[in-house]
Amino acid sequence: NAGVTQTPKFQVLKTGQSMTLQCAQDMNHEYMSWYRQDPGMGLRLIHYSVGAGITDQGEVPNGYNVSRSTTEDFPLRLLSAAPSQTSVYFCASTAGQPNEKLFFGSGTQLSVL
Amino acid sequence: GNSVTQMEGPVTLSEEAFLTINCTYTATGYPSLFWYVQYPGEGLQLLLKATKADDKGSNKGFEATYRKETTSFHLEKGSVQVSDSAVYFCALSDISNTGKLIFGQGTTLQVKP
Numbered sequence: 001n002a003g004v005t006q007t008p009k010f011q012v013l014k015t016g017q018s019m020t021l022q023c024a025q026d027m028n029h030e031y032m033s034w035y036r037q038d039p040g041m042g043l044r045l046i047h048y049s050v051g052a053g054i055t056d057q058g059e060v061p062n063g064y065n066v067s068r069s070t071t072e073d074f075p076l077r078l079l080s081a082a083p084s085q086t087s088v089y090f091c092a093s094t095a096g097q098p099n100e101k102l103f104f105g106s107g108t109q110l111s112v113l
Numbered sequence: 114g115n116s117v118t119q120m121e122g123p124v125t126l127s128e129e130a131f132l133t134i135n136c137t138y139t140a141t142g143y144p145s146l147f148w149y150v151q152y153p154g155e156g157l158q159l160l161l162k163a164t165k166a167d168d169k170g171s172n173k174g175f176e177a178t179y180r181k182e183t184t185s186f187h188l189e190k191g192s193v194q195v196s197d198s199a200v201y202f203c204a205l206s207d208i209s210n211t212g213k214l215i216f217g218q219g220t221t222l223q224v225k226p
Contacts, residue, residue, distance in 0.1 A: 004156070033213065042117075042202060042216035043157075058213070090156055101147070102214065104156030 002026050006091050006105035013081040013112045021076040021108050023091030029103070030096040032074040036060065036087040037107075043090065049074055050096070081112045115140040119203050119217035126193055126224050134188040134220045136177075136203035144205040146170075146179055146186040147214065151200040160188075160201070193224045 007022045025032065033048035035058075045058030049068040063085060065077040074093075078085060088109050092102040120135040138146065145164045149157040161170030166181035175190045186203060203217040 035216075040218050042119075042218040043214075044216075045213060048213055092157075101159035101162070102157070104158070106154070106156045 004103050004105040011110050017081050023074045025093040029093035032093045034076045035090045083112045086112045115215050117203050117217035119220050123221040129192045132190040132193045136186045138205050147204045149202045195224045198224045
C-alpha cells in the first residue's frame with residue numbers, strides 16, 4: 001500500500017536553480033494538491049488538480065508550476081528557486097467526494113541557499 | 114475569506130493529563146471541519162472530522178464538536194499519552210471545493226512521562 005509517494009525527501013538548491021518535486025499516488029484519486037508548510041503558518045495550498053489535464057492555483061502559486069498529464073502523477077516545478085521557497089512541501093490526494101479525507105505524502109524538505 | 118485560528122503552542126502536558134486545543138474558524142456557508150495530526154518526520158493524517166453543526170467527531174480517544182454558534186471545533190482528550198506527542202492541525206473545507214483545505218497554524222503537543 002504505497003499511497004502517496006513524494007521524492008526526494010530532502011533537497012538543497014542554490015538561488016536561481018530549477019527543480020521538480022515528484023508526487024505519485026496509486027489510489028486512482030482524481031484530486032491532487034500541493035501544500036507548503038512553514039513555521040507558524042500551517043499548510044498553505046500552492047496548486048491543485050481535479051483531474052488529468054486540469055490544474056488551478058491555490059493560495060500561494062507564485063514561483064511554482066504544475067501539470068497533470070496522468071491521474072497518478074502531479075509534479076511541482078520550481079522555475080527559479082528563491083530563499084523564500086525554503087519550506088517543507090506536501091503532496092496530497094483524495095478521491096473527490098465531499099468531506100473525504102486527504103492522503104498526504106511524507107514531505108520534501110527543501111532548502112534554498 | 115475563510116480562515117482557521119488555533120491556540121498558540123507548544124503545549125506541554127504530563128501523561129494522563131486532560132488536553133484541550135482550541136480552534137475557531139471564519140467561513141461563509143457551512144464548512145466541514147477536520148483535525149489532522151502530524152507525527153515527527155511524517156505527513157499529515159486525518160484524526161477526526163465533522164460535517165455539520167453539533168456533529169461530534171471522535172477517534173483514538175480524541176473528540177471535537179462542531180459548534181456553529183461559537184464557530185469553534187476544539188480538540189479534547191481525557192488522558193493523553195506520550196505517543197500523542199505530535200503537531201495538531203485544525204482545518205476546514207468548503208463543500209464546493211473538494212480536496213482544498215484551509216489549515217490553522219498547527220499546535221505542537223509534547224507529553225512527558
